[in-house]
Amino acid sequence: MTIRVLIIFGSTYGYTERYANWLAEDLRALPQAPEVNTLRATEVTPELVEAADSVIIGGSDYGGFLTGAPSLKKKIVPFILPKKERTAFFTVSFTGEYSKKLLDKAVAKSYTAELTDGRPTFHLRGGIDFSELSLAHKTALKGPVRAWLMANPNPNEGIQQMLECYKTGHADYTNRESLKPLVEAISKFL
16 A cells, blocks of 8 residues: 655745655655655645645744745644644754754644644755845844844854855755655654
8 A cells, every 4th residue: 555645835935845845756765655745835625635644744934934834724734633643844944953942833833732742843954045035034134133143142053154144145055965854754654
């Protein structure tokens, strides 16, 4: 029997979509190769969730809000609950694991603690290209976010790289290798 995996993602600038596609390719390459369907959060339906054996949800983080989460929470979380044991999450943000505690809270808040509690959750690094940002994102990043970053007395490497990005205008920290722990966790569902 072939296991059906549904990867649902919310992506604004393409980093989360890149990871979702890489994840699908990596899962299809496993010895126990599942059938994998990858969809944007806006395209998913309760029927697609019900047909899946395993659900993986990815979202890009913007100030504690995960892209696609509000519609998913309303539309499909009730259909995922019976599959809770075969559900995993990933976020994509500039700082990734450097912001683990904050991102764990964002996942629980976005999809309900009942669904996320005890489920594998991974935080991957994305990037920024200031020339592609919306006006709202540029304004937030160049105003309050930058001020908060600069005021941090003990900046971690992620914060230092973010500050450097203000000078260069762009950075891309996506890394396919960082998906390995997520692929390993999902392979246990198969």
